[in-house]
Amino acid sequence: MSDMNLYKIQNVSKGIKLPNEELTILKDISFEVQKGESMAIVGASGSGKTTLLHLMGGLDVPSKGRVEFKGLDIMAMDEGQRALFRNKYIGFVFQFHHLLPEFNVLENVAMPLLIRGVKKKYAFNKAKEAIELVGVGGREFQMVPTLSGGERQLVAIARALVTGPEVILADEPTGNLDYTNAMRVGNIFNQLNIELNIAVVMVTHNMELASTLKRTLKLRDGKLI
Numbered sequence: 001m002s003d004m005n006l007y008k009i010q011n012v013s014k015g016i017k018l019p020n021e022e023l024t025i026l027k028d029i030s031f032e033v034q035k036g037e038s039m040a041i042v043g044a045s046g047s048g049k050t051t052l053l054h055l056m057g058g059l060d061v062p063s064k065g066r067v068e069f070k071g072l073d074i075m076a077m078d079e080g081q082r083a084l085f086r087n088k089y090i091g092f093v094f095q096f097h098h099l100l101p102e103f104n105v106l107e108n109v110a111m112p113l114l115i116r117g118v119k120k121k122y123a124f125n126k127a128k129e130a131i132e133l134v135g136v137g138g139r140e141f142q143m144v145p146t147l148s149g150g151e152r153q154l155v156a157i158a159r160a161l162v163t164g165p166e167v168i169l170a171d172e173p174t175g176n177l178d179y180t181n182a183m184r185v186g187n188i189f190n191q192l193n194i195e196l197n198i199a200v201v202m203v204t205h206n207m208e209l210a211s212t213l214k215r216t217l218k219l220r221d222g223k224l225i
């Protein structure tokens, strides 16, 4: 494997045992992601996009096959090791921002660093930098419920970014936004990718946004097409 390789996904399948049958969600998926790459994952609702993203983020494990990140086998880790792996290497952004409403913007963005146990001052300085980078500087002390939808997603990106991840995994991050805000959020992902060399893997139904990323992976009924 070259050192440019970030992900190596090999013959991954995911099934769920239901009371009367075994449901196959992903079938024999293989692909690689290089460092600093950007990629859209597209496909109809139910095609397995979120399931695949969860496997890449170590939030779930495959039934068959291997998910390797920088040569590490995610399957071989226990729950605690997977949590450390996520905190160290991965930034997540979801369709619903999952920010904590009882905390302000600065505290939300600093949270992954505070969880790491770093000094508060350092965490807040880093958070401020990330907030400025995504273009919502000046809103540090605003409470989450008073932010607009677009601003919330930008803050969620700042939170994903604050730990200096190698990859940001985003699941329909613009799904709830109007056109202008979707493009604003999309531009930030591209900026992070190009300027900071963070790999971006984004599930999206927005074809215009998908076309701004370097590659597109298409899923149909759990298979790569």
Ligand SMILES: Nc1ncnc2c1ncn2[C@@H]1O[C@H](COP(=O)(O)OP(=O)(O)OP(=O)(O)O)[C@@H](O)[C@H]1O
Binding pocket: 016, 023, 025, 043, 044, 045, 046, 047, 048, 049, 050, 051, 052
């Ligand atoms: N825990 C589970 N139990 C049963 N079925 C599941 C489970 N998780 C996922 N599925 C099914 O697997 C299929 C793929 O789900 P997934 O959430 O990955 O789709 P998706 O491509 O992200 O869809 P959407 O675009 O609507 O978000 C769906 O049919 C879903 O109902």
Ligand SMILES: [Mg+2]
Binding pocket: 049, 050, 051, 171
């Ligand atoms: Mg989904």
